[in-house]
Amino acid sequence: MQVRPRRSVLYMPGANERALEKAKSLPADSVILDLEDSVAPDAKVDARGKVCKAVKDGGYGRREVVIRPNALETAWGTGDILAAAEAAPDAILIAKVAHPGDIISAAKILKSVNAPEKTKLWAMMETPQSILHAGAIAACGADPENRLTCLVMGTNDLLKESRARAVKDRFAVVPWLAMTILAARSYGLDVIDGVYNDFKDEAGFRAECEHGRTLGMDGKTLIHPSQVAPCNEIFSPTDEEVVWSRKIISAFDRPENAMKGVITVDGRMVERLHLVMAKRTVSIANAVTEIEEWF
Numbered sequence: 001m002q003v004r005p006r007r008s009v010l011y012m013p014g015a016n017e018r019a020l021e022k023a024k025s026l027p028a029d030s031v032i033l034d035l036e037d038s039v040a041p042d043a044k045v046d047a048r049g050k051v052c053k054a055v056k057d058g059g060y061g062r063r064e065v066v067i068r069p070n071a072l073e074t075a076w077g078t079g080d081i082l083a084a085a086e087a088a089p090d091a092i093l094i095a096k097v098a099h100p101g102d103i104i105s106a107a108k109i110l111k112s113v114n115a116p117e118k119t120k121l122w123a124m125m126e127t128p129q130s131i132l133h134a135g136a137i138a139a140c141g142a143d144p145e146n147r148l149t150c151l152v153m154g155t156n157d158l159l160k161e162s163r164a165r166a167v168k169d170r171f172a173v174v175p176w177l178a179m180t181i182l183a184a185r186s187y188g189l190d191v192i193d194g195v196y197n198d199f200k201d202e203a204g205f206r207a208e209c210e211h212g213r214t215l216g217m218d219g220k221t222l223i224h225p226s227q228v229a230p231c232n233e234i235f236s237p238t239d240e241e242v243v244w245s246r247k248i249i250s251a252f253d254r255p256e257n258a259m260k261g262v263i264t265v266d267g268r269m270v271e272r273l274h275l276v277m278a279k280r281t282v283s284i285a286n287a288v289t290e291i292e293e294w295f
């Protein structure tokens, strides 16, 4: 089982050259070079040039590199996506997705300019329509032509659009997160949680990482370097989880259990579905060890 950890996914404003440079030294699994919300209108075209140059020049090593263009219907959208396609990042993150057609259109643009196969599409889930259409959007992932591999929660935009209140424990946000997770899992996609704005509040940030992980998130989008280490820690399988998973794998490996669907391990019922989960946990743990060694 080949898996890619996407625990920590750090945004940086495309106009901020220091941040683009700094990201090359941070232990983030993925970096999103942003041309959208974090870049002022007057700086958009300049940021496009800076971001595409940074991606072409490289230096991000094994970090996954993602560009977020402005939405296609804006003045910059088409220019951004064409420039991003030419820079050939690992993924292009489509902002303000509302319908499956937004992903299909982006995939067609990439095909029309012969963007390399390695450049995938990620979708921002940040409009009310994106949540209502989460299943249909995620279903784009069933056709490799659409390149869709990952959904990203845009919780700040969802709070704005819905007029919900941002309260502790994300009472209003949980249904949107949960619907998106089910949509993603229906089509084998990853899903990354939204950002935590109060980046000086480490305790609050940690609690929100745990909250997202408990819901089923693969990782969290981040806004500041100080959030990377705690996020990596919380979204990595714990030692306890890995030990338990290895126990399950070796129990099912025993010849006397080869034909069994259900067995007992340490007094607990374990089924073959737990074996599938255990194998995934061990694969993620191995991939985490590999990238941590590289950092």
Ligand code: COA
Residues within 6 Å of the ligand: 010, 011, 012, 013, 018, 019, 020, 022, 023, 034, 037, 038, 195, 222, 223, 224, 225
């Ligand atoms: N990615 C990479 N490096 C970053 C960074 C980020 N998101 N945020 C800050 N840094 C760097 C700074 O450039 C600075 O580097 P230096 O030590 O080489 O000078 C260092 O980390 C410390 O930064 P700090 O002074 O604590 O933060 P700040 O006050 O300059 O910036 C923010 C605070 C919130 C404006 C900034 O972190 C940011 O722009 N975050 C991303 C916002 C974003 O992309 N939003 C879109 C999606 S929600």
Ligand code: MG
Residues within 6 Å of the ligand: 037, 124, 126, 154, 157
């Ligand atoms: Mg947004």
